[in-house]
Amino acid sequence: MKIRASRISDSILIAVSGEEPDPAHQNISRSRRLLKLIAAFFSLFKLLLTRYRRPEFGSLRRDVWCLDEREYFESFQQKDPDDSARGQGGASQQEQRSQRGKGKGKQTARLEPIGDLGYSGSTFFTTPNGKYLIKSLPRRFEYKFFTRDLLDPYVNHMRAHPHSLLVRITDVVHAPHPTLGGLLGVAPTHHIIMENLLYGRDAEGGRFSNKWETYDLKPNDYFFPERDIADGRLAPKSVKDKLVDEFHDHVRVSAANKRELLRLLEADTQLLADHNAIDYSLFLVRYPGPRASTDDGADDAVPDNVPFVDSDASPWRTGLVDADGKWTYRVVVLDFFWARHTFRAWALTSLVKSFNKVAHKGPMSITANPADYRQRFLKMIQDIVVEV
Structure with a gap:
């Protein structure tokens, strides 16, 4: 379903490229906040997602794995055809956010769907430059185990063993509030973003x-x-x-x-x-x-x-x-x-x-x-x- 894939792609891109919450905007009225949550609840495919525990994942990217933070966010933007195979071109994160603001939240980038793999029913995407893989976690017991039981030990292990061969999970995006699409199972509410070990195959x-x-x-x-x-x-x-x-x-x-x-x-x-x-x-x-x-x-x-x-x-x-x-x-x-x-x-x-x-x-x-x-x-x- 191309429509479903594009809506899920938009949800993930908005979550990853979204700015940190502005304290000045935390004082919106309760009625506006309630209306926003009601609108989000009735979403089927394009869910309101946010990044889960972004400080910890940001620290892993910058301080442990020494990933280029600008390159990381540019990976989620549409790649210019003239960019090199290493994918270092494209608009800056600030420009991407500016474009989103002008177009009523429309995204020019698209994640590349690569189908359903394995038994879990997960859907997979790659970033436009192929550096990162996005995997949905549709089974509740899986994402509960990772986020509640394993995440803190995982972060500590990575800090103690920076060359660990556990797959590098660079972000988790999730729906923080109930949604109709999530309750019906038509759209995944949790996604992990990780390195793509096949990056370079399309060189x-x-x-x-x-x-x-x-x-x-x-x-x-x-x-x-x-x-x-x-x-x-x-x-x-x-x-x-x-x-x-x-x-x-x-x-x-x-x-x-x-x-x-x-x-x-x-x-x-x-x-x-x-x-x-x-x-x-x-x-x-x-x-x-x-x-x-x-x-x-x-x-x-x-x-x-x-x-x-x-x-x-x-x-x-x-x-x-x-x-x-x-x-x-x-x-x-x-x-x-x-x-x-x-x-x-x-x-x-x-x-x-x-x-x-x-x-x-x-x-x-x-x-x-x-x-x-x-x-x-x-x-x-x-x-x-x-x-x-």
């Missing part, structure tokens, strides 16, 4: 985008009903394809690079286990490295200067060339919004235990013990990444 007009590979990796020795009941005959292929990716290769790196990867992931997964997070995944991206042209031909070689977002980051996040020079890898830990102690996970755990009294299939990834899930997750990494 040189997307000429090399078909050479990029992506894998959403979880321990695959858990019980997956769609795959493991009746040999998967009860579920369509489209469903089974979204279960868990398999990486039929090895990441060949030096011993030092493997130690660094495991050091970071051990700290990250310990944080998640300590707060009962399970079912997270390793998002692995790879594209041909500088020596891949010896096999594929010089004319098809991926350019050496594949762009990435400038920040203080580990090479595992921005692009690490393997020991053979054949591939460049990027990795982050994604989707740590499912908590073992939530009611839904507890109910499913009870259901699976009852089922296993007969079937003996074992735990699911969404009912696993957090410590066990962490152990299997790290073993998966140990098996995939090899020293040379």
